[in-house]
Amino acid sequence: MQVAKPQDRGLDPARLARLSDWMDRYVAERKYPGSSILIARGGEEVYFNATGQRNIEDGLPFTRDTLVRIYSMTKPVTSVALMMLVEKGLFHLDAPVSEFIPEFNDMQALVPGAVRIDQTEACAPPTLHQLLLHTSGLSYPFNPGLLGRKMDEEKILFKPNDGPLADMAARVAALPLSFVPGTSWEYSVGIDIIGRVVEVASGKSLAAFFAEEILGPLGMSETGFSVPAGAGDRFASLYTPLAGDAMALNSAETGGDSLRLTDRAGRSPFEAATMHSGGGGLVSTIDDYMKFAEMLRKGGSCEGGRLLSPSTINFMMRNHLPGDIASMGQQSFAEQPMVGTGFGIGGSVVLEPGRVGVPGNVGDFSWGGMASTFFWIDRVLDLTAVFFTQLSPSSSYPSRAELKALLHGAVIA
Known part of the structure; x- marks a missing residue:
């Protein structure tokens, strides 16, 4: 990527410098161990900054080549993988997931008002579209409700040492759904199930499909399900302000050290x-x-070729819900605001910035990860931003809203 002067791309350098002050403050206040941000406009880099440490215990700085856990920022990559197969005509989005994973036949959903996990009714299996949109009835162990608690009891979280994917997908299918598919929205492991669909439909492991069809063409040589060989000590440690498990949002307790080590590089x-x-x-x-x-x-193009058509990308970045996420009724953890925000294929879509309460433009497409990483694309401003840090959970601080406000405050043309 070529580098341009911010002022040549309609950004005020002095106002952009507020970003580094903000990042330094988060480190000084022991909110984040360290962080980095990269901003591009019109395909040219206009700003980069890194501060703090990737490994507090060893005193290693957070640098441009630091490797981090991106957690749910994996979801857009998997969504792209599925849409690449859709473009080949292998299936359509309304296909039931049971066509690829037979364990999802004969599904049950919790009845409204259920107080026990066995209070269910028969329902149709989720479609691929519903899995992509988090309207499938699946959940996460850190969500409130009967299904979330059951998943927590059975330790269904798709952790890096939980393989293989096919076995975990079958365990998910054995549980009832939180609601009849399509009737509500709940952040879920649905994209993990989509990952298994990609494997079945392509005949490749998800790692192989990513490497050959997405990461390779994009030149993403340091991205994968494991820290790449030869990375040395560039892999960051993960921290949390919680007293217990960094993913246990239902029983989160704070107090004491705000940067507790939860996953150390070298032992991860x-x-x-x-x-x-x-x-x-x-x-x-x-x-x-x-x-x-x-x-x-x-619009789907890269130096290594074209992954998707502009038409498909536009389709993905539209709101696929009947309204905003908040109107879908289900209580759920979410990486982004739910009011004024819709959901597309692979990320959230701003419907009305005023209702979101964060500066932005209609159509802003974004998603984040549990370790407080974040990216967004503003096609009105022709702007892309990626923010990295390593603190879980991502709901600890309002950093994403603050970041967008800071960047919009620097856009002057």
Whole structure:
């Protein structure tokens, strides 16, 4: 990516410098161990900054080539993989997932008002579209409700040492759905199930499909389900302000050290992953992920060819819900605001910035990860931004809203 002067791309350098002050403050206040941000406009880099540490215990700085867990920022990659297969005419989005994973035949959903996990009614299996949109009735262990608690009891989270993917998908199918598919919205492991569909439909492991069809053409040589060989000590450690499990949002307790070490580089399951989690398994560098985000901004093209057509990208970046996420009624953890925000294929879509309460434009497409990473694409401003840090959960601080406000405050043309 070529580098341009911010002022030549309609950005005020002095106002952009507020970003570094903000990042330094988060480190000084022990909110984040360290962080980095990369901003491009019109396909040219206009700003990069890194601060703090990737590994506090060893005193290693957070640098441009630091490798991080991107968690749910894996979801857009998996969504692209599925749409690549859709473009080949192998299936359509309204196909039931049971056509690819037979364990999803004969599904049950919790009845409204259920107080026990066995209070269910028969329902149709989720479609691929519903899995992509989080309207499938699946859930996450950290969500409130009967299904979330049951998943927590059975430790269904698609962690990097939970492989293989086919076995975990079958375990998910054995549980009832939280609701009849299509009737509500709940953040879920649906994209992990989509990852398994990609494997079945393509005849390749998800890791192989990513490497050959997406990461290779994009030149994302340091992105994968395991820390790449030869990375040395560039893999960041993960921290949390919670007293217990960094993913246990239902029983979160704070107090004491705001940067508790929860997954140390050198001893992490991400260094030899057995699970190919399409919902949250990738590690990456900020330059690698910018290549992916820029491919979306450019309508599916990249230096290595074309992954998707502009028409398909436009389809993905539209709101596929009947209204905003909040109107879908289900209580759920979400990486982004739910009011004024819709959901497309692979990420959220701003419907009305005023209702979201964050500066932006209609159509802004974005998603984040549990370790507080974030990216967004503003096609009105022709702008792409990627932010990396390593603190879980992502709901700890309002950093994403603050970041968007800071960047919009620097756009002057």
